[in-house]
Amino acid sequence: xxRVLASLDGVRRHxxxxxxxxxxxxxLALLASGWLVLFALLLTWGPGDYPGRDVTxxxxxxxxxxxxxxxxxxxxxxxxxxxxxxxLAMIVSSIGxxxxxxxxxxxxxxxxxxLADAFYLAxxxxxxxxxxxxxxxxxxxxxxxxxxxxxxxxxxxGALVGAVFLAPLTGTLTGxxxxxxxxxxxxxxxxxxxxxxxxxxxxxxxxxxxALVWMGxxxxxxxxxxxxxxxxxxxxxxxxxxVLDALWPLSNILLAVGAWLSPxxxxxxxxxxxxxxxxxxxSLIAATATLAFGNARNIPLLTVVLAVAAxxxxxHRLNTTVRHTVLMMDARKDATTDELTGLANRRGFxxxxxxxxxxxxxxxxxxxxxxxxxxxxxxNDSLGHDAGDRVLRHVxxxxxxxxxxxxxxxxxxxxxxxxxxxxxxDADEAVKYARRLCTSLARPIDVDGTRVTMHASIGLAxxxxxxxxxxxxxxxxxxxxxxxxxxxxGVASFDPAVDLAGEDHLQRVAELRQGILAGELVxxxxxxxxxxxxxxxxxxxxVRWARPASGLVYPGDFLPLAVRAGLMGMVTRAVLEIAADxxxxxxxxxxxxxxxxxxxxxxxLDEGLPAKAAQFLATHDxxxxxxxxxxxxxxxxxxxxxxxxxxxxLRALGIRTAIDDYGTGYSSLIYLHELVVDEVKIDRSFIEPxxxxxxxxxxxKSTIDLAHALGLTVTAEGVEHADVxxxxxxxxxxxxxxxxxxxxxxxxxLEAWLAVHRSASxxxxxxxALGLRASPVAD
Numbered sequence: 001x002x003r004v005l006a007s008l009d010g011v012r013r014h015x016x017x018x019x020x021x022x023x024x025x026x027x028l029a030l031l032a033s034g035w036l037v038l039f040a041l042l043l044t045w046g047p048g049d050y051p052g053r054d055v056t057x058x059x060x061x062x063x064x065x066x067x068x069x070x071x072x073x074x075x076x077x078x079x080x081x082x083x084x085x086x087x088l089a090m091i092v093s094s095i096g097x098x099x100x101x102x103x104x105x106x107x108x109x110x111x112x113x114x115l116a117d118a119f120y121l122a123x124x125x126x127x128x129x130x131x132x133x134x135x136x137x138x139x140x141x142x143x144x145x146x147x148x149x150x151x152x153x154x155x156x157x158g159a160l161v162g163a164v165f166l167a168p169l170t171g172t173l174t175g176x177x178x179x180x181x182x183x184x185x186x187x188x189x190x191x192x193x194x195x196x197x198x199x200x201x202x203x204x205x206x207x208x209x210x211a212l213v214w215m216g217x218x219x220x221x222x223x224x225x226x227x228x229x230x231x232x233x234x235x236x237x238x239x240x241x242x243v244l245d246a247l248w249p250l251s252n253i254l255l256a257v258g259a260w261l262s263p264x265x266x267x268x269x270x271x272x273x274x275x276x277x278x279x280x281x282x283s284l285i286a287a288t289a290t291l292a293f294g295n296a297r298n299i300p301l302l303t304v305v306l307a308v309a310a311x312x313x314x315x316h317r318l319n320t321t322v323r324h325t326v327l328m329m330d331a332r333k334d335a336t337t338d339e340l341t342g343l344a345n346r347r348g349f350x351x352x353x354x355x356x357x358x359x360x361x362x363x364x365x366x367x368x369x370x371x372x373x374x375x376x377x378x379x380n381d382s383l384g385h386d387a388g389d390r391v392l393r394h395v396x397x398x399x400x401x402x403x404x405x406x407x408x409x410x411x412x413x414x415x416x417x418x419x420x421x422x423x424x425x426d427a428d429e430a431v432k433y434a435r436r437l438c439t440s441l442a443r444p445i446d447v448d449g450t451r452v453t454m455h456a457s458i459g460l461a462x463x464x465x466x467x468x469x470x471x472x473x474x475x476x477x478x479x480x481x482x483x484x485x486x487x488x489x490g491v492a493s494f495d496p497a498v499d500l501a502g503e504d505h506l507q508r509v510a511e512l513r514q515g516i517l518a519g520e521l522v523x524x525x526x527x528x529x530x531x532x533x534x535x536x537x538x539x540x541x542x543v544r545w546a547r548p549a550s551g552l553v554y555p556g557d558f559l560p561l562a563v564r565a566g567l568m569g570m571v572t573r574a575v576l577e578i579a580a581d582x583x584x585x586x587x588x589x590x591x592x593x594x595x596x597x598x599x600x601x602x603x604x605l606d607e608g609l610p611a612k613a614a615q616f617l618a619t620h621d622x623x624x625x626x627x628x629x630x631x632x633x634x635x636x637x638x639x640x641x642x643x644x645x646x647x648x649x650l651r652a653l654g655i656r657t658a659i660d661d662y663g664t665g666y667s668s669l670i671y672l673h674e675l676v677v678d679e680v681k682i683d684r685s686f687i688e689p690x691x692x693x694x695x696x697x698x699x700x701k702s703t704i705d706l707a708h709a710l711g712l713t714v715t716a717e718g719v720e721h722a723d724v725x726x727x728x729x730x731x732x733x734x735x736x737x738x739x740x741x742x743x744x745x746x747x748x749x750l751e752a753w754l755a756v757h758r759s760a761s762x763x764x765x766x767x768x769a770l771g772l773r774a775s776p777v778a779d
Contacts, residue, residue, distance in 0.1 A: 024260045027068050031253050034061050039246045047241035054241055055101050058249060062097055065252035066090030072259040079137055079211075083259055085130030086215075090252050093123040097248075113182040121182070124189035131196045131215055186230065190223035214258020222251040338412045340389055341396040349411025353421045354470050356409060357463060360423060366463040367430030368470075369420040370477035371399075371437065374455045374485065376416035379447075387447045391454065392416065398440045402433070419474070427462050427493060434458040434491045457485035460493040475507075509565040511547070512558060516567065520546045521574045523582065524744035525595070527753070528715060528737045531729040536754065538594035538628065540737060541579045542744045543571065568600045576627075580620040582747055583627065591754075596628040598660060604631060607642060610649025617653065624654025630681065632660050647676045658715070662703065680707045684718025684738075690727055701731050708732065 038061060041053045070087035073080050096119030103114055197216035225247035232238035336348025344352060353368075360366055373395065380388040392412075399410050399418060409421040420437075422430060438458060444451040459481025461473040476494040484492035515521065525539040545553040562571050579595045586593050603609060617624060629650065647657055658679035682703055689696045700716075707714045716728050719738030728736055742753050 024068070024071070027064070027071075028253075028257055028260060031061060031064055031068065031256060034064070035246065035249055035253055038249065039243070042241060042243050042246055045241070047239040050241065054245070058245065059094060059097055059101075061249040062094040062252055063091065065249065065256040066094055068256040069259045072256075079134055082130045082134040082137065085126050085133065086255060086259070089123045089126035089130065090255065092119050092126060093248075093252075096120040096123070113178060117182050121185055121189070124185070124193065127193055127219075128189075128196060131193060131212070134212065134215070135196070186226045190219060190226055193219040194223060210261075211258045214254055214261075218251045218254035218258070221247050221254060225251065341392060341412050343396055343399075343418075344409070344411035346411065346413045349409060349413070349419055349421075350470060352409050353411075353419075356407065356421060356423050357468065357470060360463070364424055365426045365465070367422045367425040367427070367433075368461045368463065368473040368477050369422070369430065369434055369437070370413075370459045370461075370474065370481045371418045371420070371434075371441075371456045372458075372481055372485065373416040373441075374457055376454065379452060379454075383447060383450060383452075387450075387452075390447050391445055391452055394445045395441060395454065398443075399437065402437055402440055419477075427460070427465075430460050430462065431491060431493065434460060438490045456490070457481050458491045459484055460491065462493075466494050466496075508558075508561055509567070512545070512561060512565070513567060513570070515545060515547060516570045516574050519574075520548070521571065521578065522546050522746070523575065523578050524746055525582075525750045526737050526744040527742050527750070527757075528596070528735045529741050530735050531725065531733055536593070536757065537735050538596060539750065540596040540630070540744075541575065541582075541598075543575050563600070568602065572600060572603065576616065579627065580616065580622060583622055584620050585747075587622070587626065591751075592626075594626060594628050594656070596630050596658065598630045601632060604643040604646050607645060609646050610653060613650060613655060614653055624650075625656070628656045628658060628679075630658045630660040644676065651676050651678075661717075677712065679713045679715060681715045681717055682733075687716050687718045687724065687728070687738075688720075690724055697727075697731075700728075700733075704732050 034057065038053065038057050041050075041057075045053065066087050066089075068087075069083055069090060073083035073087055076083055096116045099119060100114070100116035103116060194216060197212050197219060225244060228244050228247075229238060232244070336344055336351065338345040338348075343349075357366060373391075376388065376391070379391055395418070396410075396412070399420070405422055405424055407423045409419075411419050413419050420433075422433065425433065438456050441454055441456045444453045446452075459477040459479065461467065461477040461480065463473055466476050467473050480492045480494040484490060522544050523541045524544055525541055527539050528537045529535070530537045543555055543559075545558050547553045559568075559571070562568050575597055579597050583593070583595050606612075613624075613627075617627070650657060656678040657676070658681050659677055660681050661683040662680045680703065682700060686696055686700055686703075690700060691697075704714045713734040714732075716733050716736040717738065719725050719728065719736045719740045721740060725736060725740055742750070745753070
């Protein structure tokens with residue numbers, strides 16, 4: 001088979017294209033016309049010895065249909081094996097017809113079984129292989145149990161068909177067991193192919209299995225022909241040359257039509273197996289009906305054997321299903337049970353508690369307790385984790401033993417955290433129960449001769465007062481628990497007046513963390529303008545949070561939250577990734593525009609930052625000059641020697657460094673003298689009053705002169721007016737940025753702004769830099 005497939009692969013595609021476009025429709029039309037001629041001749045001439053009709057025309061139609069399907073295999077790229085198997089099956093069957101004609105030619109007796117039957121029966125494994133391949137190509141990951149169920153159903157229905165239609169043959173098939181087996185093989189084979197086609201249609205769906213519908217129709221016609229033939233043989237009334245003989249070529253032609261008129265392109269899909277749930281039951285009914293029919297009539301022994309085999313298969317399937325169900329129940333129990341304590345774990349508690357909350361009667365309360373053991377970490381650290389595990393088991397026993405109303409649920413959320421849900425309990429009852437728990441848990445626990453005393457902090461939330469969803473109650477009980485821990489009071493109930501601010505903080509932290517992971521951080525870019533000629537020196541990247549619930553959130557509204565929650569590392573990594581991707585995209589388009597990124601003060605304490613930066617640049621195929629970093633004076637105060645080492649490492653990579661917001665912190669000349677920086681950015685608080693205060697002008701002038709004396713460039717921030725830009729140019733400032741030229745904007749808008757800005761003449765650009773003409777996209 002593989003050699004045949006390989007030879008088909010060698011056929012040039014362009015040579016086969018006309019087959020599908022022109023030759024196939026003509027061939028199918030000729031086959032259909034030939035069959036109509038055969039059918040008309042069978043009707044008009046009737047039985048008799050007409051070799052031209054019964055041999056020549058008959059075999060031409062049979063072989064022609066097989067060749068058409070083989071041609072489809074040659075042109076198909078997705079179902080080649082399926083069509084090849086089907087085509088070979090049809091050719092083999094045609095050979096059987098030729099052999100049959102040769103054997104019976106000039107002979108009154110028709111030997112059975114004969115050599116022709118070997119070819120006829122070889123038809124079935126080939127046709128089944130083709131149909132199965134066609135189905136498997138379209139239904140991805142079909143469970144093996146589906147094929148098992150289909151096989152059992154095929155045996156059961158085959159037995160029933162054999163019992164009904166082969167029973168009349170028991171007196172005529174007298175050639176021994178081989179005769180009965182061969183005789184039974186035909187209806188069994190037809191039944192198997194029909195059921196596999198039906199199984200495929202169920203798995204794939206009619207819309208994506210039109211070829212399977214044609215296959216099923218072809219097999220149905222073949223089955224009718226076979227069953228009609230054998231029943232005529234049983235009554236000794238079969239005559240060659242009747243309309244029945246037209247059914248076998250019709251079956252082959254239907255297969256050829258299905259091969260060429262059904263779309264071949266398929267995409268794998270998950271099988272739909274819900275409809276297959278009835279298969280075991282159908283097998284049981286068919287097998288039982290066969291045996292019941294056998295009690296009333298004499299049926300071949302083979303059909304009884306097949307029916308019993310089908311029943312055994314169904315019993316095996318039932319046994320397997322029961323075992324799998326038990327295993328699934330055990331696995332589900334393991335998945336919802338804490339191994340150490342035997343309590344419900346977080347998943348199990350959540351499922352049970354949500355169900356209990358849904359079942360609460362109207363007007364009924366429920367109390368949720370969130371308990372945390374104080375000082376449990378010290379037990380683990382001093383006595384070991386085995387001792388900690390024993391403590392947790394003792395705590396579990398006391399939680400379970402403490403008197404509680406019926407229906408109370410207890411679970412271990414993880415570590416030393418436990419949850420208790422008491423349906424029907426109001427706030428007073430919950431507080432009393434929580435205090436009893438605290439008293440019980442405070443009793444000393446003996447661990448290998450060491451008396452360990454555990455105290456618990458318990459937070460309470462009441463449904464529906466504090467929320468009707470378990471997630472809300474857990475969050476609010478957790479907040480109350482931390483207040484109980486901070487107040488050392490043991491028990492605290494959720495208080496909206498006190499705790500809602502904390503809940504909002506926790507909620508926003510969770511949203512921010514999720515937003516960072518979901519890619520909700522975006523960068524807006526503000527150009528840095530060279531005051532000498534108006535050219536664009538680079539851009540500063542400014543982060544925004546595209547929060548789905550509230551739109552664009554500016555850094556001042558979420559970066560302090562990120563700092564307090566320890567999320568600045570995540571924010572910085574996300575910003576670097578976005579900026580590097582944008583820098584790479586710009587460089588590929590021919591735009592070499594350095595992007596400046598603000599680093600948090602903690603970044604300069606990481607002596608591994610230069611190595612990480614080198615790997616980062618290599619990953620994005622960027623030179624060091626593509627990225628600049630901006631740091632605050634606060635960062636320089638936190639570790640001058642370490643900051644110097646980090647900055648030197650960044651400079652070695654070609655990364656320029658700027659001191660941001662210069663003048664607002666603890667400015668010191670020694671920082672500029674010792675640290676390896678390239679640029680000073682004067683804060684907008686000195687730029688805005690530049691023309692209004694001589695003092696501000698002197699400070700800006702002295703800063704520019706000092707920076708230049710140290711070999712540094714100077715950038716002014718917050719320039720909003722033309723006269724300020726002119727004054728900065730007169731003072732010798734190198735670059736500036738601000739709303740006068742452009743607000744921070746997304747990359748696409750910046751590119752549009754650059755196109756307008758750079759299309760101006762050199763004089764116009766200079767005028768823009770001097771404030772004589774603002775860019776039309778500035779606002």
